[in-house]
Amino acid sequence: MSAAEKAALRESGTPGETSAAASASGPRSQRLPNPRFLRSELWLIFGRRRNWAGLAVLASVPLIIAIAVKINNPGSAGGEFNVFSSITDNGLFVALAALTVEIQLFLPIAVASISSDAIAGEANLGTLRYLLAVPVLRSRMLAVKFTAIVIFTFVAILLVAGVGMLIGLALFGGGSMVSLSGTSLSFGTGVWRILLICGYLAIELSALSAIGLFVSSLTEQPIGAAIAVIIIMIMSFILDQIPPLDWLHPYLFTHHWYGFTEFLRDPVSFGGPVRDGVLNAAAYIAVCYSAAWARFSGRDVTN
């Protein structure tokens, strides 16, 4: 990729010519950003039964948590803050408990499998060659694919939180929320905090999406790509657990996921862990997206 293409990519998101053709853009008809391709991409993701099943599994966790707590109240475990024991006080904690549980495996797996399918899936089916022959510029294809994955990530997280809040409010009611700092937050503030947490987690998982997009651009095997992404993620978890490597920990993309607890303090500090987490994710997204572009823009499409 030429420097000009990189610059164009950064500026508009849907620029450039295919592969080596950066400079000659030619007289182009006045093209408005066309949402049809993105819509089609979303339809592909959200219209697929496999993905419906995945989302149903994600949504089932808050239901299971809420019902389990309702049936068998764990009671307050003395002193220490515990989302599970807080549920009976405030239904919003069902959403928090579900997010805490699912960020460990379910949500990353969902994001890994969707993102690794992006390019590799189309290559595997052979539909990639027909899309490129339409033609879809490779830069545009990558941008649309990534946008769709990020939207999926937000939807998945909001689904978990939304189902959690609804079932929680239905079974345990709302009311004020006790923050990690010991203060009391109003119901409205509580909901707002949960939405902030959703946004933060979506940004963190978007870094995983970018890794998935890159891996997806390397292969024609979507399953293999998904496994590779999950291995990368677990490796990051493991490295994060090895104390002698503590100098490395801030650079691991999984290291910052639990930074979302910052949003439960009063007042919220957007500096420190939250800022570090967002910067880390942004760096991973920039690097992996660029790598995906570098790989995909020059790749021979031979199946």
Place this chain on the structure above:
Amino acid sequence: MTTAARTTEVAPAVAGATSAHSERLAIASQGLTKRFGRQVAVNGIDLAVPRGSVYGFLGPNGSGKTTTIRLLLSLIRPTSGTHALLGRSMPQAASAVLPRVGALVEGPAFHPYLSGRDNLCRLDAADRTADPATARRRVEAALDRVGLLAAARKRYRAYSLGMRQRLALAATQLMPRELLVLDEPTNGLDPQGTREVRSLITNLAEDGTTVLLSTHLLSEVEQVCTHVGVMHVGHLVAQAPLAELRARTVARAVVTTRCPDEAAEVLRQQHLTEIATGKDQAAGVIGQVAPEQIVEALVHAGVPVRAFTTATPDLEDMFVSLTGRGFDVSG
């Protein structure tokens, strides 16, 4: 270089294309080459597909047809060489040119869990030059054109190979095209489907669409093509208007008669060459002589003709004579 392999180019149009000349070519390539590791799949080919032609891109399996088509569409980068589509250099002009090109590359490929119609809608949605307001109508028209309307709502995975092939053809019909690149479009079709596809190609060609028809079927070239290019292990070994290639093949006249010697004498008088006689036959190479004239001369000379045939060697013989090999798979 590879000129030796391309000695039989005869189209006046081919070598040293001037810019005025390349205007008249829908596809023009110079020394297009693709190497996969050590294997040279396409070896320095100079394609010249005139606008308005139906160009039969003929070659056995593995001869490099699909690789050439991928190169033409810029799906893969050439190891060396350049090419232009519709007078514009590729890949620079890809986003301007490719919307005017419909392509079928190495068989159909669609999303299995979407219906045929939804698959077409997706391709149309990806096309920035397509008008969303007319999408529905164009999709229906394309489905109709290939006879798939009845199965439009079925999932692609439930399609037979022939239906899949038709859907891929429908995708090439979503927009008006100036050039169609069709890679073995009749693969997997039943005889009825094959006939329909061939008549579709003929109809489109009549409307002025240029067609590059890759095929391993000699009969297909004979039935629908005006031009032919012959691929053989990555080389374009011949390229010419079909009529010109035919003219180069030697036709023989065969007279079945009680009096072969008298017939042979007449053939000799008519300047036929390589005359041979059999028990009840006389035969000779026709050359430039009109068959009608030979028959008239035979009747005039009172030769009792029981049957008169002219046998043109078919394209297969021609192919063998061009490549020195049979029409089989090349590695």
